[in-house]
Amino acid sequence: MTDIQEVTVDDLKHLVSERAIKGETMLLNMGPQHPSTHGVLRLLLELDGEIVINCIPDVGFLHTGVEKNMEAKTYQKAEVMCDRLDYLNTVGNNLAYSLAVEKLIDLDVPVRAQAIRVILTELQRYASHLVWLGTSALDLAAMSMFLYCFREREQILDILELCSGQRMMTTYIRPGGLWRDVPVEFEAAVRAILKTFPRRIDQYEALLTRNPLMLDRTLGIGKLTAEQCLNTGVTGPMLRASGVKWDLRKAQPYSGYEQYDFEIPTRTEGDVYARYLVRLEEMRQALRIVEQALNKLPMGPVRSSNYKFVPPPRSEIGVSMEALIHHFKLWTEGFNAPAGSVYSAVESPRGELGVYLESDGGPKPYRIHWRTPSFDNLQAMPLMTGGVLVADLIAIIGSVDIVLGDVDR
Amino acid sequence: MDKNLQPIVEKLEKELGATATEYRGDVSLSVPAEKITAACQAVHGLGFELLSAMTAVDYWPQETPRFHVVYEFTSVSMNLRLCLRTPVPGVSPTLPTISGIYRNANWRERELWDMFGIKFAGHPDLRRILMPADWEGHPLRKDYPLGYEEPQFTFNFEEINLRKPYAKE
Numbered sequence: 001m002t003d004i005q006e007v008t009v010d011d012l013k014h015l016v017s018e019r020a021i022k023g024e025t026m027l028l029n030m031g032p033q034h035p036s037t038h039g040v041l042r043l044l045l046e047l048d049g050e051i052v053i054n055c056i057p058d059v060g061f062l063h064t065g066v067e068k069n070m071e072a073k074t075y076q077k078a079e080v081m082c083d084r085l086d087y088l089n090t091v092g093n094n095l096a097y098s099l100a101v102e103k104l105i106d107l108d109v110p111v112r113a114q115a116i117r118v119i120l121t122e123l124q125r126y127a128s129h130l131v132w133l134g135t136s137a138l139d140l141a142a143m144s145m146f147l148y149c150f151r152e153r154e155q156i157l158d159i160l161e162l163c164s165g166q167r168m169m170t171t172y173i174r175p176g177g178l179w180r181d182v183p184v185e186f187e188a189a190v191r192a193i194l195k196t197f198p199r200r201i202d203q204y205e206a207l208l209t210r211n212p213l214m215l216d217r218t219l220g221i222g223k224l225t226a227e228q229c230l231n232t233g234v235t236g237p238m239l240r241a242s243g244v245k246w247d248l249r250k251a252q253p254y255s256g257y258e259q260y261d262f263e264i265p266t267r268t269e270g271d272v273y274a275r276y277l278v279r280l281e282e283m284r285q286a287l288r289i290v291e292q293a294l295n296k297l298p299m300g301p302v303r304s305s306n307y308k309f310v311p312p313p314r315s316e317i318g319v320s321m322e323a324l325i326h327h328f329k330l331w332t333e334g335f336n337a338p339a340g341s342v343y344s345a346v347e348s349p350r351g352e353l354g355v356y357l358e359s360d361g362g363p364k365p366y367r368i369h370w371r372t373p374s375f376d377n378l379q380a381m382p383l384m385t386g387g388v389l390v391a392d393l394i395a396i397i398g399s400v401d402i403v404l405g406d407v408d409r
Numbered sequence: 410m411d412k413n414l415q416p417i418v419e420k421l422e423k424e425l426g427a428t429a430t431e432y433r434g435d436v437s438l439s440v441p442a443e444k445i446t447a448a449c450q451a452v453h454g455l456g457f458e459l460l461s462a463m464t465a466v467d468y469w470p471q472e473t474p475r476f477h478v479v480y481e482f483t484s485v486s487m488n489l490r491l492c493l494r495t496p497v498p499g500v501s502p503t504l505p506t507i508s509g510i511y512r513n514a515n516w517r518e519r520e521l522w523d524m525f526g527i528k529f530a531g532h533p534d535l536r537r538i539l540m541p542a543d544w545e546g547h548p549l550r551k552d553y554p555l556g557y558e559e560p561q562f563t564f565n566f567e568e569i570n571l572r573k574p575y576a577k578e
Contacts, residue, residue, distance in 0.1 A: 011542075015534060060539040067524075068548055072555050103433050230458040230485060233513030246485045340432040343462065343481050343492060354462050356479065371462035371481070376513045408539060 015056050016046050025053060032061050036139050036394045039404030043381070043397075045390070052393055055385040057378055062408035067368055074334030074363045075101055075175065076311075083169040085370060086406035088131050091124040091160070092348045094173040099254055100344040100355035101175040105337045107309055113177035113302040114256045118293045119190065120163070120172065121255075121346075122286040126197070127156040128349035129283050136276075136398030137208060140217050145207060152200055159189050176310035177303035187294065194291050201283055208276070218273040222384040222396035225270060232383065233376035236351025238400065241278045242270035248347040260292045272399040279401075282349075309335045334363035341367075350374055350401055374406040410436055414489050417455050424451060427493075437479075437492035442504060445495045449480065449507045457482035457491060460511035463518070465497075465525045467551045475499030476527060480507075497527060506532040524549035 019025045031042040040061035046054035066085060070078040082097045083090040095117055102109060109117075134149030157167040163182050164172035172179050208214045224234065226242045239246055247264045249257040265281035267274035304310045307326040316323040329335075337359040345354035351373030360366040377400050384396050410418065410431060418429050418436060425448050427438040440448045462481040469475050476497040483490050497504055506529040508515040518529040519538040526547035529535060537544060546553055561569050 011536070060537075060541070063539040065548060068553075068555055106433065231512045233460055233511070235459070244485060251488050341437070341466075341479075342433050342435055343490070345461065352461060352483075354481065356462055356464055356481065358466055367464075367466045369462065369464035369479075371464075375516065379513050379516050 012044065012056060016054055019048075020046050020054075024048075030393075032058075036397060038135060038397065038402055041378075041397075041402065041404055041407075043393075045393070047390065050389050050391075052385050052388050052390060055382050055393065057381050059375075059378065059404070059407050062404045064409070066409045067370065070368045071365055075337065075365065076330070076334060078365060078368070079174065080169070080171050082370075083171055084405065085372065085409055086348065086350070086353070086374070086403050087168060088128040088403050089124055089348050089350070089353075089406075090168055090170055091120045091173060092346060092353060094171060095121050095255065096344070096346045096348070096353045096355050098173050098175045099346060100342060100357045101337070103342045103344045104340065104357050104359055105175075105309055105335070107176050107306060108304050109177055109255075110301045110304065111256070111298050112181075112300045115293045115297050116178060116182055116302065117173055117255050118257065118260070119290050119297075120160070122289045122293075123156050123159060123190070123193070125349045126283050126286045127153045129279050129286075130156075132279060132349075132398075132401045133204060136395070136401070137214075139394045139398045140214060142208065142211075142214070145204065148200070148204065152197065155193060159186070159193070162186060162189060174303075174310075176306065177301070181302045187297075190290065190294055194287060194294070197287055198284070201280065205280065209280075215273065217392070217395050218276060218399075219271060220269075221272045221388065221392045222399060223269070223271045224380060224384055228380070228383055229270075232380045234351070234380050235376070236347070236349070236373055237275055237278045237282060238377055238380070239351065240264065240266045241274035243268040248345055248352060252345070254344075254346060257289075260289045262289050272395050275399045275401075336361060336363055337365075345371070348373055350403065350406065351377060370409055372406045372409060374400075374402045374404075375409075378402050378407055411489060413487055414491065417489075417491070420455075421448065421451060435490070435492060437494055440493050440495050442495050442497055445478075445493070446505045446507060446510075448493055448495075449510050452482050452491065452493065453510050455484075456486050457484040457489070459483040459485055460507075460513055460517070461490070463514060463521070465521050465527060465549075467525060467549065469499065469551045473499070476502055476525060478504060478521065478527065502527040503530055504528075505530050508532060523547065526550065 020027055026047045028045045028047055030045055031037040032040040042058040044056040045052055066081050070081050079097055082093045085093050130149040130153045134146040137145035160170050161167045164170040224242050226244045229239045229242045245264050245266050250264055262285045265278050267278055311327050311330045312323040317327050339359055339361040341358035343356045345352050353373055354371030356369040357365055358367040385393055421427055421438055422429055425440055425444050427440045429438050461483045464479050466477045474496040477494050478497055480493040506518055518532055521527045522535050523537040523540050524547055559569050
């Protein structure tokens, strides 16, 4: 085998301090295979004893060329790739993609489909925050939290399986609506969640919120000011924990979010503990939105009837020649989107998830770019870690809530 | 166009010699490459605090200049979005960096260097970010083939390595 070219300290000279070159401080690799990095993240640490002087994130270990791959597929086929980006927010990724395609080709979405989209993305947000809560608490040695959170998450994944047949990679939300309507068991399953989950959040709070060990590890750690956040492109709960009331669901509503009554939790401290409180409150608000959407879930079709872009239902194919032709055309050559470029963004559990989509008039996206929130949030690591202890670094990584699939694309 | 965005766009058009286009409600300004730093500075000064996205599009072979670099700005205080586009030639593509204005442009510019081979003059740390450090080529260019790798096992590792164009390890 040929030699692997490693990134040496010489290559990174401009990023570490003079003392590291002289050998006075220690350079230490944390990751890529480290349980506290929540995936394959490598952090190059410059340490003076226990104190972190510099933290240089090194990403790209999960890069799979999603953008290049999507550019080689038709609009329908490309959608399955986007589940694989942020694997804790698969429904949200589908929604971001579908909204971008709908904006590009100016496609209508029935109200029932919009409401179901909201229910599923909010449940997914809850599930994503559960994973964050479980893993970041585990990093702080709260072992049982992980078990509780994953128990609840399973209930949400069961609902996704009920709808789409898949626990995680659902591809349930499609451009123009949904793959198909939700089954009859759906409502009861969601009601069961709405009944039990608020109590469960109280249990998490009882375990963590006033726990002295938790407070010791999180209060005043990893502070970011609002200005630092905005300048670094940090969005989502991290931005809101620094006091900026910015949530795309309220600011630029999509999928009918303007109909629902919910609060945007904010804190001003900007530390790890504030992020914890913001996310916990977001979980409560997510349930509120789900309940409202479920209570007034309208009846009707779940897919647009514009068959130039959306495949007709199976039942029509047997009786309508036209439907058969549309079906055949759409699944063989796809549809031609008008030439132009759009940028559309949704609020993912981690922040602004944007899709830049450009079409040249053909059946494949000419250029698709994913603006993933973790990519920018992770860039704030060096700002948060100057002068902290190595143990606090673990708490900070947890509070960023990174998903490396989202960073590396 | 949003009535709050209108005066901003008109001001930028006058100052920078840019032309505005609108598609599905997204306003984008086409700015010449030599004015991009001034444009970003002006946009930042006008209250667009957030650089939401930064990407490039490759129009090879049908168009010259070959690349367009796209900047998506968001104003949190005014709840507006604005897009800047700047054309970049295909031969030794270079743009000035804006990482001094927007901190997160640092990684975004590294990504563009990695994926498109567009250089950013004055960038503090222009290394590859997503691909391995010894990678050859820039994958998101349109002349870069979408291929696949032959799986290497111990018995045929050397044999495949000999004919493999990229990522030898």
